[in-house]
Amino acid sequence: MTAEENVSRMLGDHRRAIRGMACSLLIALVVAEANTFVDRAWCSGLGYDALAAIAVVAPVFMVITSLGNGLGVGVASTIAWNLGSGDVGMSNRAARQALLFAIVFGAILSPILVLTADWIITTISTDDISDLAVTYYLPYAVCAWLLIINGTLSGMMRGEGAVRVNTTILCIMAVSNMILDPVFIYVLDLGLTGASIATMVSCGVSVSLGLWYFLSGNSYLRLTSARGLMDTRALKPVLHVGVPQMTEYAIMYAMNVVLNHFVLVCGGAVGLTVYSVPNTIMSLVVIPAMAIGSALVSVASSAYGQGDMERMHSAFQYSVRLAVGVVTVLTVVVFLVPEPLLSLFTYSGDTVGLRDQMEVALRIYCLYIPFFALIPVGSSMLQSLGMPNKSVVQAIVRNILLIALYAIASTHSLEAIFWAVVIGEVIGGIMMHIVARRSFMKVVGNVPVGV
Secondary structure (H helix, E strand, C coil): CCHHHHHHHHHCCHHHHHHHHHHHHHHHHHHHHHHHHHHHHHHHHHCHHHHHHHHHHHHHHHHHHHHHHHHHHHHHHHHHHHHHCCCHHHHHHHHHHHHHHHHHHHHHHHHHHHHCHHHHHHHHCCCCCHHHHHHHHHHHHHCHHHHHHHHHHHHHHHHCCCHHHHHHHHHHHHHHHHHHHHHHHHHCCCHHHHHHHHHHHHHHHHHHHHHHHHHCCCCCCCCCCCCCCCCHHHHHHHHHHHHHHHHHHHHHHHHHHHHHHHHHHHHHHHHHHHHHHHHHHHHHHCHHHHHHHHHHHHHHHHHHHHCCHHHHHHHHHHHHHHHHHHHHHHHHHHHHCCHHHHHCCCCCCCCHHHHHHHHHHHHHHCCCHHHHCHHHHHHHHHHHCCCHHHHHHHHHHHHHHHHHHHHHHCCCCHHHHHHHHHHHHHHHHHHHHHHHHHHHHHHCCCCCCCC
8 A cells, every 4th residue: 555545535435435444453562462472472482580570660651651652652643633724834834843852852762761670670670589579670761762763753654554564663652562572581591681682683674674664765754844843833733732641651551560569568479479460461352442543643633634623523432433443352252262362371380370360360350341442532533532631530530449449458358459440440441431521522612522
């Protein structure tokens, strides 16, 4: 599909556009999440302390990644809106400014993360696994700039509708990581450090391919600017959506550090392993909702740029039905047959005994997944409406609720924490959907909302 055909599809029938873009994104996200699966599966051979160390670092890694992804949402929304309104020149300038901002931001962030590495890990970890966690975290801190640029380039591709290109690049990144993991972990005997090094080498491959796509002339966008190096007019709408989205993602994942603390207090390193492994499986189940939400940003933003609010509203309705339906089917499968998935993480001597507890947690988690699907779709609608701050507020409220529930549950048992997850995410999903619906109704009061 040519670059022009990508844009035409994004601006055409919303159902076809969402399905097509979501399918491509789904492949990329599944492969990327399978990559995390493989990371943990390989590292489970190092013992439950290694899995606990990964669980400690994972929220920090996701905060770093989310900064790039948030900026990517901002540039995707801006590019799609401008393409919908017919202003290709502003789309080009927005893309260029977003990339320059990512480079500068990443260059500042990486040294800060390296210098504060020991403090960050000792603050969020326990003494028995803090050394392991630091060795796993450092490569991510050193190469944080790659994660920022990678997320931005992905957003630029989504903004012009080049989802298949983005999917191919992300798949190459994930497969590279899967191949390099055992080499760095076991062949080179680098242990947990090898796992994170493999991830960052693969991210470097992804960034190189993304830059090649935009600089080779194959893209619809052209990274040009008539206003010199700094173009505040083009950058402002990117940051208007991107900064709140970065903030929302960062809050969401940073709060996981606090939640992990309650789990550690309640169940120690073993408890954190039992809690986090089923969460990894659930993150695979919700991928379709994440893919559909990402597709909605581009489609709904382009409809908003065209002034076609009925198409925007229909796209939102369709995305809600599709996301909830798909993840519900997947959840039923996981609930009925959890053993094959859990066996990937419980094959070594000191993890086999944890399988029964993990199965209990996994089945309890299944109860919130259909409601969680409302969160990425609702958040994407708010981004498309130019109301990212509302999404941030929802993330803060949802996570404050989760912290309160975890604090109470941690005084009882680990299983009580599993139920706290369900209660918090169900309420959070319903709240996000209501806010997204009402926000749209305020923008266009005469369009009936049927969801």
